[in-house]
Amino acid sequence: MNRDFFTRSYPATRMRRLRSRAPLRRLVAEHHIRAEDLILPIFLCEGANVRSAITSMPGIERLGIDVAVDAVREAADLGIPAVALFPQVEASLRDDEGSLATDGNNLVCRALREIRASNIDVSVMCDVALDPYTSHGHDGVLRDGRIHNDETIEILVRQALVQAESGCDIIAPSDMMDGRIGRIRNALEEHGHHDVCIMSYAAKYASALYAPFREAIGSDTHLRGDKRTYQMDFANGDEALWEVALDIQEGADMVMVKPGILYLDIVRRVREQFGMPTFAYQVSGEYAMIRNGIDAGYVSESVIEESLLAFKRAGADGILTYFAKDIARGLSSTSTIKGK
Numbered sequence: 001m002n003r004d005f006f007t008r009s010y011p012a013t014r015m016r017r018l019r020s021r022a023p024l025r026r027l028v029a030e031h032h033i034r035a036e037d038l039i040l041p042i043f044l045c046e047g048a049n050v051r052s053a054i055t056s057m058p059g060i061e062r063l064g065i066d067v068a069v070d071a072v073r074e075a076a077d078l079g080i081p082a083v084a085l086f087p088q089v090e091a092s093l094r095d096d097e098g099s100l101a102t103d104g105n106n107l108v109c110r111a112l113r114e115i116r117a118s119n120i121d122v123s124v125m126c127d128v129a130l131d132p133y134t135s136h137g138h139d140g141v142l143r144d145g146r147i148h149n150d151e152t153i154e155i156l157v158r159q160a161l162v163q164a165e166s167g168c169d170i171i172a173p174s175d176m177m178d179g180r181i182g183r184i185r186n187a188l189e190e191h192g193h194h195d196v197c198i199m200s201y202a203a204k205y206a207s208a209l210y211a212p213f214r215e216a217i218g219s220d221t222h223l224r225g226d227k228r229t230y231q232m233d234f235a236n237g238d239e240a241l242w243e244v245a246l247d248i249q250e251g252a253d254m255v256m257v258k259p260g261i262l263y264l265d266i267v268r269r270v271r272e273q274f275g276m277p278t279f280a281y282q283v284s285g286e287y288a289m290i291r292n293g294i295d296a297g298y299v300s301e302s303v304i305e306e307s308l309l310a311f312k313r314a315g316a317d318g319i320l321t322y323f324a325k326d327i328a329r330g331l332s333s334t335s336t337i338k339g340k
């Protein structure tokens with residue numbers, strides 16, 4: 001910032017001049033939200049024509065594959081470039097090692113094939129992690145009370161490959177095992193998936209804000225203990241840069257910080273340090289807090305825009321948000337939402 005600026009003072013400078021009329025405010029707005037900045041998470045469940053409510057996420061439902069394809073089409077028509085798929089797996093199909101994760105006929109892979117068959121012009125992102133598939137709800141193989149890093153990676157590599165084969169174009173490892181990005185990148189290359197991107201959940205914290213998501217995928221009642229031996233300690237900031245640097249070195253094309261609003265300092269530091277495509281995830285707990293605040297009448301709906309602009313201001317290129325459609329619906333093809 002140019003310090004000479006501060007030799008000017010009132011009344012030559014009146015900060016309120018540029019705020020005095022709405023068109024002027026629009027003209028000088030520094031940040032905007034476009035539909036193109038958003039990724040819509042979608043929860044999948046089994047069954048035709050099924051929509052099932054998620055108690056802790058009012059307004060969000062798990063969708064059967066046919067309904068999910070319609071939701072993807074609607075998102076794409078609104079200009080949203082990408083969706084992220086998360087499965088609710090029946091409890092009887094889960095086991096200690098999350099075997100179903102590597103089965104090309106699992107819910108996610110079937111949904112991928114249906115979305116690809118529908119020719120919707122959209123990117124589809126899939127989580128690589130075992131938690132929807134394990135009987136204990138952890139993201140990795142649990143043995144003797146510990147999550148086994150290297151054994152887990154072997155399974156994650158196979159999970160990434162079946163997703164790529166089914167039509168996934170953004171592989172998103174959300175498991176936080178060490179070394180998985182490099183191994184997944186090599187496997188994708190070896191199998192000819194040269195154009196499949198990796199968006200790594202690079203700085204993912206052991207947050208209490210994932211609770212509604214765990215209800216949505218049905219891992220809440222199963223999860224034993226917490227995820228603090230693999231997800232990051234929220235006391236740490238510098239460590240996030242180390243995590244992100246490793247994932248970039250190993251082959252990530254895009255990086256993510258998660259959760260979002262409480263971690264904007266990390267978003268800003270990652271964007272400035274690496275200049276890579278940087279995403280933030282406004283997670284389920286953030287959605288639940290904002291949605292419930294609005295539904296109770298305690299805050300107005302404009303909190304949604306305010307929160308999304310905060311991500312842009314912090315330097316995020318894009319945001320995963322359960323509000324993606326609500327926001328995109330409020331945008332015409334030529335306009336953008338600006339701070340009011």
Ligand code: PBG
Pocket residue numbers: 127129131139174175209210211212213214227282283284285
């Ligand atoms: C699973 C995963 C989680 C989320 C995305 N992928 C939960 C967790 O790590 O326990 C959270 C998303 C949200 O809360 O919206 N690895």
